Amino acid sequence: MSLRVIQFSTGNVGRHALRSIIRRPGLELVGVHANSPGKVGRDAAELCGLDTATGVVATDDVDALVALKADCVVYTSQAESRPDAALREITAFLAAGTNVVGTSLVWLIYPPHADAWLREPIEAACETGGTTMYVNGIDPGFSGDLLPLAALSLSERADEILVQEICDYGSYDDAEFTGASFGFGTTPDRVPPLFLPGVLASIWGGPVRLLADRLGVVVDELRERHEAWTATQTIDCTMMTVAPGEVAAVRFAVEGVVGGRAAIIMEHVNRLTSAAAPDWPTPPGGRPGVHRVVIKGVPGVEINTHVGDEYTDHNEAGVIATAAKAVNAIPAVCAAPPGLTHLSALPVAQVQGLMP
Structure with missing residues (x-):
């Protein structure tokens, strides 16, 4: 059975994560969040450069996405400059039973190092929803x-x-x-x-x-x-x-x-x-x-x-790699015990990439 996944944001990292979710066997895209009015109502495929429509359109209604009770949300929205808002969004998903893999709130790369104001509300939401949260990327990560x-x-x-x-x-x-x-x-x-x-x-x-x-x-x-x-x-x-x-x-x-x-x-x-x-x-x-x-x-x-080659600019490749770190971890995070987790607590071989 496929894991039902929401993509939260479609910016520099999010559009690559979205494309990966759509193309990945074992994952089913069920929701997309977008802040920009110009993106709301557009099909997910259009937002990440794919040709075949998915039937899933972007929304800015966080409550509606939380109500989907997906298995996992990939949270790539820029959060370091808006930590309080990001924390509200993330804990809503966790408390409702949706696991979170993220590339932002990078203070959580190693949760034991994170401050209590950030760590404790997430831990409480994980306990309520029986869910897990994991943050990683290419650097930090x-x-x-x-x-x-x-x-x-x-x-x-x-x-x-x-x-x-x-x-x-x-x-x-x-x-x-x-x-x-x-x-x-x-x-x-x-x-x-x-x-x-x-x-x-x-x-x-x-x-x-x-x-x-x-x-x-x-x-x-x-x-x-x-x-x-x-x-x-x-x-x-x-x-x-x-x-x-x-x-x-x-x-x-x-x-x-x-x-x-x-x-x-x-x-x-x-x-x-x-x-x-x-x-x-x-x-x-x-x-x-x-x-x-x-x-x-x-x-x-x-x-x-x-990262990168003659076809892919190294900075673009770094963004793709950051998205991949999150998407590749979805199955492991969904199977992990509830709570804030980190690389040392997950299977090292988080490899889910597509072959031709």
Whole structure:
């Protein structure tokens, strides 16, 4: 019997998740949420670029979607800037008996790290509805949990774990959220939302603590660092146009301190075009992006992961991969015990991809 699924939002990530749900054997699309008046009433297939109508049209009526009592909702709506509204929507589904897989509310990548204001209402809703919630993506997510765990499985001893996303974001059409979060196109004296005290640790501290817990070590503190690089000439790319003197690259990290030293490090090097911040780390082989883990220890392990190819832009591929992380987890989450869960508690092989 197919699992009945709702797609919540049809934006950058949601449209890919929607397409995957429609095409996936074992899943039945029963509802679609859209905020935009221009999307409400349109068939799901039209919203994700498929030709054959599904008969399922988008609605902005959350109560009607909750009343469907689907097996799972894929929640990809941007939530970090509207956490209270997102929490109300998610807990309504959970309490009504619908499991949730999500790519937003990234504080929940590792629930034990999340603050009580977010964790406790969700746990209560899961208990009421006998449901499960799981949040993951490519980063935060895959690059900070599954990838280093794979590398650690090859390690006799790990002295330091470095996880990096190094990416040219120039082709990513998301200045409103991603660009603003990084501070791209602003002057370096302005502090973007991502670099306010505690924000980096709230997001990437979860993966740090997940790895520490798996290794049986105690994180003494989470340290944040960040720096910006300003353009020396005009940079014109899909994301935005950046004038000389404005921020065109950022480098930031969360460091898990163990025994007085930075032992588990989640670092980002994000730029607009390959010409930005030429002295900072770059992806290997001239690629535009990489998710990398480097284990210093015995024997020492490095894994470089690239998404995208000659047909798919790396930023578009990253969005597709984020959607896939959620959709692929649906069967495992629906079968899991009630509560907030995470990668370590689910089957590792969450592979449901289509073959030709």
